Amino acid sequence: MKNTSINEKKIYKNTELPISERVKDLMKRMTLEEKIAQTISIDTTTLLIDENEETELFESGQIQNEKLKDLLVNGIGAFQLPGKHMSPEKSAVYRNILQKHIIDHTRLQIPVLSQEECLMGQLSKDSTMFPRPIGLAGTFDTELVEEIYTAIGKETNSRGGHQAFTPVLDIGRDPRWGRYEETFGEDTYLVSRMAVSVVKGLQGGSQGVEKGHIISSPKHFAGYGQCAGGRNFAPTDIPLRMFRDEILPPFKAAVMEAGAKGIMPSHSEIDGIPCHANKWLLTNVLRDEWGFDGIVISDYNDASRLDLLHHVSKDVEEAAVCALSAGLDMDIPSGSAFNSLLSAAKKSEEVVKLINQAVSRILKVKFELGLFENVYADPDEAKTLVNSKAHKTLAKKAADKTIILLKNENDLLPIEQKNIKSIAVIGPNADPVEFSYYSTRPNIGTSILNGIVGKVGNQCKVLYEKGCHITKSVKVIETETNVVSKNPTLYTLDEEIEEMKKAVEAAKKSDVAIVCIGGSPSSSREAVTLQKHYGDSATLDIVGQQNKLLEMLLETGTPTIVVLINGKPLSCGFVYDNAPAILEGWYLGQETGNAVADVLFGDVNPGGKLPVTLARSAGHLPAYYSQKPSGFLKDYLFEIEGPYFCFGHGLSYTTFEYEGLALSKSVIKIGDSVEVSVNVSNTGDRVGDEVVQMYIRDNVASVTRPKMLLKGFKRITLSPGDTKKVKFEITPDKIEFTGIDYKPTIEAGTFNIMVGTSSKKFDTVVLTVIE
Template identity: 40%
Template sequence: MKRKSIILFTALVVSVLSCSDSVEKDYKDASLSIDERVESLLPKLSLEEKVAQMRIFHANIGAKPDENGNLKLSDKVIEKLKLGIAGIKNPGEHIDPLAAAKLNNELQKYIIENNRWGIPALFVTESYNGVDAEGCTRFGRPMTSAASFNPELVQRQWDVVGREARLRGMHMCHSPEADIVRDPRFGRMSEAFGEDTYLTTQMVKNAIIGVQGNYEGLGNRTHIGAVAKHFAGYGQVLGGSNFAAVEISERTLIDEIYPPFEAAVKEARSLGIMASHGDLNGVASHGNPELLTGVLRDQWGFEGYVVSDSNDIARLYYFMGVAESPEAAAQMGLEAGIDIDLYAEDSYSYLPEMVKKNPELEKLIDRSVRRVLRTKFILGLFDNPYIDIEETKKGVRAESSLELAKESDLESIILLKNENNALPLSKDKSTKIALLGPLLSDDTKAMFESVSGSNIKYVAEKGFNLTNEKGGAPKLLEKDPKAIANMVNMARGADVTILFLGGDKFTAKEAYFSNSTKGDRATIDPVGPQDELVEKIKALGKPVIVVLKHRRTLSINTIAKEADAILDTWDLSEFGDESTAKIIFGEVSPSGKSPVTIPRSIGQLPFHYSMKEINYKKEYLFLEDGPIYPFGHGLSYGDFKYSDISISSGEITPETELEVSVKVTNEGSMKAKEVVQLYIKDEIGSVTRPDKELKGFEKIELDAGESKTVIFTITPKMLEFTGISMEKVLEAGDYTVKIGTSSQEYLETTFKLKK
């Protein structure tokens, strides 16, 4: 009897310990590590529930507010959410932040309460001008930010993006773009940070650190996770045409295209990566295990999730023609390393049936689900899934965020030309100014008046639109001679004309998969009668200032010839015209630098400053040599002089570093900022080398008459490249250091690498 009692007691203890151990490993226990919580939850899920954690749908299929602002779900969405979901794209994008926060709390509550394990969903946005949703601070586009050459400023800007997105109930952002863009025909050009690898790397890294709150903001629920895109080579599409093939050498891919993504993974710890729409040298990116697993995970150690671009796994079958069936396409994507299928109903939805025929696929499904669940735990969604609406009221469009948008504008505006010091204009002199042109906004005149004061009088006239502004493929309008004549007459009665020219959201945009939507162009000249307008107004013999607004590089030959001054503003914030006016009237000196080369003709493409030296040996018949304006170019109201370039040693070894310095003096009469740029040229290589490469920059501010010595450190890492054996090498030989104000204006010194 006693022995039986002992046995029963022992069994009871074992049972209690087992239960205790089970409780300790419960995924709801916040004291466990993230990996322990993932491994506790994953085995509980059915196959169908696992696959649900690998799919994202768009809120426009039926997750929206009703007339009273309460959550309304379509039958289709209700059905989808029964098993849970990886995420939902853009819920509440068309309502104000407070309403969105309320809606997303209701949506998240519904999702948690209507799947067996209470798994929350990721709500996903994008960011091209700040959070891509109603009522958030509107910043300039990434290309605009790149012109600031100020990574710290970009980090602060994206910090606001991360905070504002989280406060409206979002968790992930399909941004920033880490693509290198060098073809102005490409309609998405302004979504990226320019043509240069080093500049893009610095901007992408800081954007991700900002939006993720230096990673700490994820678990603290103050920021959102980034999804760097499009991996890899997307900006290099042939003909600048979206969805076209990408043909790029493996060496260029490694040395120029990969670095921004590698920095996103290794330095900024991006939570996500999005695969590229297209192929890469014949291998479809969404079915490329060497790229998505070999490079991204095995080489770089990426631990986050990889999401498809819109419907692109299914397109391996019906567009790319590399899969025999929709099911084969799903298997290709899964095996390559795509963890989440964005939007498609004809791809990962097939996985449960496919596993019945091939049970081994479930191991790959588990691999992907682990990554998705891990992300949700990192973001703290299992423990704190809802937004404090009181914080939303205080945090979105805070005064500090609006001021930051203005600051970013002022550092991003590029003074391309300033003949005879046409700018700045004086506020003190009584002047009549004509504000004219197709890029004039409704509030431009009011913004200029708020800056210039009572001495300046304005007349304003847009004159004409560039397109009919309709549909996915807008059409150019016929020239309106009366409109041009009217603007010329207005300019005749003014002392100065400011022309607002360039392009808009209809002349440069994403070309979607549908044949009825287009956004790429076969020419890069300004469309419509803009050149004619400049010429006719210039013929009046009065000062002509051009404000360029655009989303792709334009071959502005006529504008560059005729205008007395040109301000290149790309696509600024909601305060863009106010900031432009401040530059025009000299409140602030312009300090932006061009993040792209500005070509004279589309026939020069490809045309970026860091091409191989042999590309520059022969120019074209009947075309002036070189670009209109080079990469890194940007004038100032200051007058910066470079002198006394010095290098700490004439030699460097694989174990040592060098310091190179230059003295910069502002000989002008106004405080101003300057971007001091460091380029290095490898004079002799085992493979043909770039003409020069940006390896560093520093933005400085100098008072009138002030000097500063700027010092750069040259490391062996800066000199590495992919050699003839397709491995990274450090080659002995001669190098030239160039420090200056642009990629074409600099002082030089030399050193040798000895091994």
């Protein structure tokens, strides 16, 4: 055998060498075409066009599609959602076939990232589906959230996934926006703490990506949730001080505290500069200030949209160079812009340098993941782990903790089952389970109807009627070049009155009516750009004939409990004003029915709190609690003041009392920390969870400050008669803000420290900070 010289040895395969040396060695071996291929991803799933081709692929263990083979000649940076419609073990096999093709048919055998959506579980068949992020935020339980995303990360990795476009760290303050349900709510501190939990869960801690875990890629960096008018893709108008203090902190925590290895920029723009072209954001802040050392991946086709949508580039090639210069490393899902980098590189040595920079970052991450040594997934592990018994149990625990008791007149809840002979289960969200978009829709979930039937068994008769629909079915038009989802329409009263009458009759025959109404992905969803695919709403009320259905049911006199299942925060005034008992469920995942049934019948005591303010109407926006004092100075003519329900609100089947709020010191110096404590007692007769919340107000500052800001929370469980001392540490960062000179500032003065059960119900002590 011919001896191999040192220079010919593949140093990049040597695991004993530092990753930096392995990257340099591999970069020296790569052609320009191979480098550009690493900056691009492709959607492999859509290239499996027919069942025969898929069957042959699995029988032979080799790629059959010639178009896909051509795309992989020089290797590729990433695959998009490969095998998402396949079973766990089959999708692992499919990913292995793709990776083996790269090993067998490319010169340098560079493994490929498998990039995934993991909003409430991996977007693949049979994955465990947990509650939506907006619901998980309402648990105020960071340990639970980390546990959930640990499970999601492991399931994803077991199928051969490597990177998640998760979490969504946009601050949700405009409920008209169809993507609100993807957020962790309206508060910067709450979203920041959830950010750390999600990233650590997906990556296995804060020290990089542990074995069996995946890259977390927080999005949409940054300000996407502040789109004008709540219209998806609209520009954002955010003052720099607000941007620094309220919008960036969750991303900063995800990067600096949790060590996120990915970032996805926002579709939107800030002060006229699209985020995908914003070097100040993607390089100066992200890398230079925060020390980010991962990869920046585009949101779908957003590099090309610098030309097509934002018009800051004259063509796609210029858009590609603009995004690359700003700090974008990879163009997904198809390289619609970066495919033109070869042409651009031939014209400019500077473009070549930028390509080298991006590719070095991508290769570094692949080495850190250990892909060169462990490229294949284990189908047996995927089969065993995905939606395992332990993960199902965790999904139930999460759903239990997500549910919020908004209202409970005359202690209608919980239902005393022994006193009930018949139950009417009514409404469009009673059956089946609604998972919403960015989730799998396999038949693995328990609906509210089935959960109640399973709970009462033969002891009680259950009468079910749909009553009405939320919207008419959405039609999907497929052409040879595109898939267009038509916009939903609503039913008229005449079209639904007969179904509604059947629901009324069921209620009349029952001792209690459970009315399951709210929203669906047809009434609030992601709006797709460059198509008239709408998803945002001008109204915050429930749509269709749902209010009329509830009105008719209330007129029967049957005790009525409303269960809201929805994504965006609702301003359904008729429901809030007239229903005697209301549970807010959001989208609860696969254990929806079991969790709702346990709460209805008192086996679980609800302890969730609102991570949002429920405004009276769209006309009352913005309604978030942490506005400046002048924002709340006056309300509107002919309107009731204040929201329906405040941030942090949530009732229980037991009662809690707060006593003895005190500071460890009443006066501290700038830079010092102090402890605040309070005694919380369960004064009722049931075990219950309470979310203790700490808010701070800076009473006098050199720039105007919010009326109050959440700066601490703890969810505790207390048995009847028990008391727990809850402590919070007030560290310097909790009173810091962007000062008049736009630098981080802590000023001497007095601060109200408010601790209580919501943003409206608290006790106060005063802290003095001196020079």
